[in-house]
Amino acid sequence: MKKVLIATEKPFSKQASDGIKALLQEKGHKVRTLEKYTDVNQLYEAVADVNALIVRSDLITKEVMAHAPNLEIVVRAGAGYDNIDLDAATQKGIVVENTPGQNSNAVAELVFGMTVMYIRKFFDGSTGTELLGKKIGIQGFGAVGRCVARIAKGFGMEVYALDTFAPEEVFEKAGVHHVKDINELYKTCQFISLHIPANSETVKSINYELLSKMPKNAVLINTARAEVIDEEGLIEMFQNREDFGYIADVAPKNKDLIAERFPKRFFFTPKKCGAQTSEANNNAGLAAAVQVNNFFESGDKKYQVNL
Structure with missing residues (x-):
């Protein structure tokens, strides 16, 4: 069993969030969510024991990774991934993936x-x-x-x-x-x-x-x-x-x-909202869950971006 955190300052839709959890739990993973957090210390605390992270536009910095000693994979539910420190992830042996095409x-x-x-x-x-x-x-x-x-x-x-x-x-x-x-x-x-x-x-x-x-x-x-x-x-x-x-x-x-x-x-736009549709929420979120499952099940790194 792996521990997976869905960390989203800007949350997925309820439908997408429920679907992500269901896919991960079907494979026996323990799932937690951190939504609408306002302090990075909340994120530091939440990642302390997780093996996988699913995020949206959340900043996953070197400092975040330093608070996550068990972290193995971060999946950005979307195409862009410049919110994740790829060099820091590579140095710590953490796989970073995106979900291209879903949004x-x-x-x-x-x-x-x-x-x-x-x-x-x-x-x-x-x-x-x-x-x-x-x-x-x-x-x-x-x-x-x-x-x-x-x-x-x-x-x-x-x-x-x-x-x-x-x-x-x-x-x-x-x-x-x-x-x-x-x-x-x-x-x-x-x-x-x-x-x-x-x-x-x-x-x-x-x-x-x-x-x-x-x-x-x-x-x-x-x-x-x-x-x-x-x-x-x-x-x-x-x-x-x-x-x-x-x-x-x-x-x-x-x-x-x-x-x-x-x-x-x-x-x-008042805030970045290009992917803010129920369909895109579902597509990217579910794809992220599938990729986490595949990584832990078979080591699949098809969508890895920190090569």
């Missing part, structure tokens, strides 16, 4: 929910515009990017995509224009949707030089990570391009300045 449709639908609201002027009764025939560039063509392409084609948009890690057949299968140069992507597309991780190569990479290449009435859509945006460059873009708009599921640190100086040219 993809939810995030992709949010892209278009925010975009339609923005181009229709927040439904204030004034004249907006349509997506039909417009060009959208998808930066990062993983599971979410491919869902964005599918929905964009349903709107009748012309779809362009860039991803240096995706093979040519991925673009061909999706029926999109494969762009290999990032400058070309930004020059070509009025709409750019970001689906890239925050790492040493991408942090602050979306800067003024790149954004300024976008066509008239440019709209940048970020459901990835706030850190990939150069916030000084973002302000410069707002100042120099009155036609530019920015909508995001991850508000920048200078959001108050943007709200004060550039009203009606942005939208930020």
Whole structure:
């Protein structure tokens, strides 16, 4: 029997939580939950004797791991995993996994929910515009990017995509224009949707030089990570391009300045909610439980990200 902790400052839905527990308990594991905690010391205490952790956006730092001497695996219920200290996990021999693809449709639908609201002027009764025939560039063509392409084609948009890690057949299968140069992507597309991780190569990479290449009435859509945006460059873009708009599921640190100086040219969700649907909750949570079971049953590490 292994001890598994579901640690979620932002909890799973009840349906998802119940399903996760049931799957783990079927394999004989002892399951505890820590929900809506407000102090990291609560997390330190809760991990003291656990063998596995299932988390969402919770920060699993070196310090957390130091309080968990029996920890063998951490599963992030979602695609992104920059909330987990991979180096610290590797040094302690802890396997870290994600659940790729489980939240993809939810995030992709949010892209278009925010975009339609923005181009229709927040439904204030004034004249907006349509997506039909417009060009959208998808930066990062993983599971979410491919869902964005599918929905964009349903709107009748012309779809362009860039991803240096995706093979040519991925673009061909999706029926999109494969762009290999990032400058070309930004020059070509009025709409750019970001689906890239925050790492040493991408942090602050979306800067003024790149954004300024976008066509008239440019709209940048970020459901990835706030850190990939150069916030000084973002302000410069707002100042120099009155036609530019920015909508995001991850508000920048200078959001108050943007709200004060550039009203009606942005939208930020109150908190990150791209995966906050009952379906995504269920998909990612249940996948995480299955992966924990498989790891303890057979040593399966298929979705390990700290190689």
